[in-house]
Structures are given as C-alpha cells and as structure tokens.
Amino acid sequence: MSEQLYEVTLLVNGVHRSATVPARRLLSDFLRHDLELTGTHVGCEHGVCGACTVLVGGRPIRSCLQFAVTVDGEEVTTVEGCTRPDGELGPVQQAFRDCHGLQCGFCTPGFVTTITAYLHENPEPTADEAREAIAGNLCRCTGYQNIVASVLRAAQLRTGSTEAAAEAAP
Amino acid sequence: MKPSGFAYHRPSTVAEAVDVLAEVSPAGKVLAGGQSLVPMLNMRLAAPAHLVDVNRLTELAYVRVDDDGGRRTVVVGALARHTDVEHDAAAHAALPLLREALRTVAHPTIRNRGTTVGSIAHADPSGEMGAVLALLGGTVELRSARGTRTVAAAEFTTGPMETSAAPDELVTSVAFPVPEGRTGTAWTELARRNGDYAVCGVGVLVRLGDDHRVVAARAVYVSMGPVPTVLDLTEPVAGQDPRADDDGWAAAGRLAAWRLDPDDDIHATAGYRRQLAAVLTERALRTAARRATEVAV
Numbered sequence: 001m002s003e004q005l006y007e008v009t010l011l012v013n014g015v016h017r018s019a020t021v022p023a024r025r026l027l028s029d030f031l032r033h034d035l036e037l038t039g040t041h042v043g044c045e046h047g048v049c050g051a052c053t054v055l056v057g058g059r060p061i062r063s064c065l066q067f068a069v070t071v072d073g074e075e076v077t078t079v080e081g082c083t084r085p086d087g088e089l090g091p092v093q094q095a096f097r098d099c100h101g102l103q104c105g106f107c108t109p110g111f112v113t114t115i116t117a118y119l120h121e122n123p124e125p126t127a128d129e130a131r132e133a134i135a136g137n138l139c140r141c142t143g144y145q146n147i148v149a150s151v152l153r154a155a156q157l158r159t160g161s162t163e164a165a166a167e168a169a170p
Numbered sequence: 171m172k173p174s175g176f177a178y179h180r181p182s183t184v185a186e187a188v189d190v191l192a193e194v195s196p197a198g199k200v201l202a203g204g205q206s207l208v209p210m211l212n213m214r215l216a217a218p219a220h221l222v223d224v225n226r227l228t229e230l231a232y233v234r235v236d237d238d239g240g241r242r243t244v245v246v247g248a249l250a251r252h253t254d255v256e257h258d259a260a261a262h263a264a265l266p267l268l269r270e271a272l273r274t275v276a277h278p279t280i281r282n283r284g285t286t287v288g289s290i291a292h293a294d295p296s297g298e299m300g301a302v303l304a305l306l307g308g309t310v311e312l313r314s315a316r317g318t319r320t321v322a323a324a325e326f327t328t329g330p331m332e333t334s335a336a337p338d339e340l341v342t343s344v345a346f347p348v349p350e351g352r353t354g355t356a357w358t359e360l361a362r363r364n365g366d367y368a369v370c371g372v373g374v375l376v377r378l379g380d381d382h383r384v385v386a387a388r389a390v391y392v393s394m395g396p397v398p399t400v401l402d403l404t405e406p407v408a409g410q411d412p413r414a415d416d417d418g419w420a421a422a423g424r425l426a427a428w429r430l431d432p433d434d435d436i437h438a439t440a441g442y443r444r445q446l447a448a449v450l451t452e453r454a455l456r457t458a459a460r461r462a463t464e465v466a467v
C-alpha cells in the first residue's frame with residue numbers, strides 16, 4: 001500500500017516553498033531533502049542535541065520532533081535565513097566568526113537559530129543568561145566558552161546595527 | 171531513525187477529533203506538541219496505526235483563571251504550550267508554582283512546542299506538571315464521542331506512562347486549584363545537566379493559620395516512583411512558626427526520605443535519591459513557608 005501524500009507549503013526565510021510528502025516526513029527532512037535547504041543539521045533525531053533547531057512563527061523548535069504536515073502554512077526561519085537582508089552574515093553568524101564560536105560547525109546552525117530568537121527576546125543578556133540560553137544545544141568541540149562569548153558579541157553587533165539603522169533613518 | 175508509516179488525521183474541531191478517535195479506537199494516538207511522542211516514533215519504540223494531530227484545535231489553545239465564588243482555578247487547554255503557561259501573567263499571579271516548575275521542564279526550545287496537558291497525559295514519572303497537578307489536587311477533563319468526564323489527578327495517573335484515559339478519549343484541559351489562605355509553594359529539583367530529567371524533584375505546599383503557625387505541609391516528588399507521590403509532611407512541622415522556629419524542616423525531609431521508595435538506575439542509586447529528597451524537601455519547605463508568611467490575606 002502506498003502512503004497517502006500531503007502537499008505542505010511553508011513560508012521559509014520569506015519564500016513560499018511547497019512539496020508533497022507523506023505525513024511521517026519530519027520537518028528537518030522536509031527542509032533538507034524536499035526543499036534542499038541543508039543548512040539545518042540533524043544530529044540525534046530525538047530532540048536532545050539541538051542541531052536541527054529552526055524558528056517556527058519566530059519561536060525556536062526542534063525540527064526533528066515535528067512533522068512537516070503539522071506546521072503546514074507556518075512561517076519558518078532556518079540558519080540560511082539568519083543573514084542580513086543584503087545576504088551578508090547576520091549578527092549572530094558574524095559573532096560566531098569573530099569569536100571562534102565554532103570548530104567542526106555541525107552544531108552551529110542550531111546555535112545560530114536559537115541565539116537569534118533569544119536575542120530578540122532578551123537583547124542584552126549577561127554572561128550567565130547567555131550560558132542559560134544555549135543550555136539546550138550540544139557542542140562537542142568548543143567547550144562552549146567561545147559560544148557564550150559569541151552570544152554576547154552578537155548582542156553588541158545587534159545593538160550596534162539597530163543604532164546604525166536608527167541613525168540612518170530619516 | 172524515522173517514524174514508521176501511520177494514517178494521519180488533522181481534525182479542526184474537538185467534536186471532529188473525538189469522532190476520529192472513536193472511529194480508529196483503540197489504534198489511535200493523539201499528537202499535540204510531540205516532544206515526547208515523536209522521539210518514541212523516531213526510535214520506533216511506538217508505532218501507532220493512526221495519529222490524530224490536535225494542533226489545529228485552536229479552541230483548546232488557552233490559559234485562563236476561573237473564579238467560582240472565590241475558589242480560583244488555573245485552567246489550561248490542551249493546545250497551550252508550556253511557554254504560553256509559563257508566560258501567562260494572570261496564571262503566574264494566581265499560582266506562581268506553575269512558572270517555577272515549568273522553568274525546570276526541559277529547555278525553552280522544547281517548551282515552545284510541548285504542551286502542559288500533553289505532558290500530563292504522557293504521565294512520565296519525571297514529568298513536573300503532572301506532579302504539580304497531583305500536589306494541588308487538580309483535575310483532568312476528558313472528552314470522547316460518549317461524553318465528557320472529569321477525573322482527579324490521583325485517579326488519572328495509574329502508572330509510569332499509564333493513565334485512566336480510554337483510547338477514544340481526548341484530554342481537553344487540566345485544572346490547577348489555587349491554594350487558599352496563607353499558603354506558600356515551592357518547586358526545586360536536581361538534574362545532572364540543566365534541563366535534563368530530574369534525578370529527584372520536589373514540589374511543596376505549606377499552609378499557615380492566622381497566627382502564622384503551620385497547619386498543613388505536603389510534598390510531591392518526580393523521578394522517585396512510578397507515579398507522582400504526594401506525601402503529607404504536616405506532623406513534624408505542625409504548630410511551627412516559620413518566622414521563629416526552625417527545627418521541624420529537617421525532620422520533615424527525613425520523614426519524606428523514609429517514606430519514599432525510589433529505584434536505582436544508571437543516573438543514581440536509590441540511596442542517593444533518598445538523600446536528595448531529604449535535602450531538597452527541607453529547602454523547599456523553608457522557601458514555601460517563608461513565602462506563606464508574605465501572603466497578604
């Protein structure tokens with residue numbers, strides 16, 4: 001018996017994208033296989049490692065614990081969408097580069113999405129808050145110190161860009 | 171791993187949902203936030219033939235505080251995410267224990283999707299929200315095509331991952347009664363890593379009389395038995411004034427440790443868990459008692 005298929009349409013990083021998939025297609029696989037957005041990484045595939053974190057309606061969630069069909073019609077932001085509007089590195093991405101916040105890079109997409117949403121809620125975290133904010137993401141290379149530094153650096157970059165934008169506004 | 175195939179149902183009203191559940195019973199499983207169910211599907215520990223996705227039942231996406239002649243209840247609908255409950259100002263003002271306990275439920279990323287009702291229906295012995303419901307003597311509302319019924323928390327959870335919900339029933343809401351009078355609550359737990367399953371978790375409630383002397387103290391535990399265990403710890407602290415007396419709290423902790431019967435597992439021995447229960451109970455009782463003295467009645 002062939003599986004029933006569902007057309008799923010998402011607004012991914014500002015672009016409407018559709019694919020026809022079985023109900024059991026995980027959002028992580030939908031993004032990677034069906035939409036070929038391979039920035040989202042799949043680590044543990046049971047919700048522990050955080051590598052697959054994407055934003056749905058602006059909130060970070062584990063894409064490996066969600067069926068694509070469940071979030072049909074929603075707005076999704078992946079690491080590919082965490083750039084500046086001109087396509088240059090966004091503040092969190094730039095901060096990871098500045099602070100050596102990644103080594104092998106496998107976990108990085110999950111950190112970037114998680115931190116992007118976190119800074120939206122809490123634009124000026126303390127070092128302790130930054131550590132707490134990334135507690136749900138695992139990294140086996142860095143020892144986390146440079147990721148905490150990246151959160152703080154990203155906060156600076158964001159505030160700077162907000163100020164610059166405010167100055168540039170007429 | 172990937173989930174095995176299933177027939178997918180996406181009802182848009184509660185009435186439709188219970189009709190589908192009746193039709194596919196007993197082969198149906200309700201999917202809400204999926205933060206416990208989907209890992210089990212991914213690892214193929216579970217392979218239900220039918221999944222009934224309730225994420226479109228927006229009529230169940232609510233948190234509200236009911237007031238029935240002064241008896242207040244925080245009612246949480248089945249589609250309220252943990253995050254929604256955690257950040258609800260009215261629920262927090264009425265029952266601060268909810269937010270305190272919710273902050274120990276996994277990580278914000280999980281709480282953004284997982285639902286409070288789903289967690290209670292999942293009945294994991296380490297689940298904080300089922301324990302909070304048991305501590306407060308709350309209730310669970312179940313709907314099926316046959317009708318609606320309300321079950322006390324103590325009768326709802328029957329074993330590890332087991333409840334008295336029938337296969338055709340949908341848990342539509344849970345109700346957390348707000349403790350009356352000069353009452354303080356507290357939640358504390360110890361986990362190996364921030365956001366991980368508790369090795370031992372404890373929630374307590376302390377009620378003082380008008381003279382500020384303890385009239386009731388009880389506690390609930392997670393990861394300390396097959397279901398949330400509620401213990402009455404009034405005896406060692408009865409009559410004690412939290413502003414002056416100090417001796418009963420440790421005795422209450424020891425009483426709890428003596429009455430609990432946890433298991434050994436790869437994370438901790440039963441003896442260590444009991445030791446944690448004694449220490450955490452004492453701490454939580456002190457905190458709750460201090461909070462009770464600050465309640466304006």
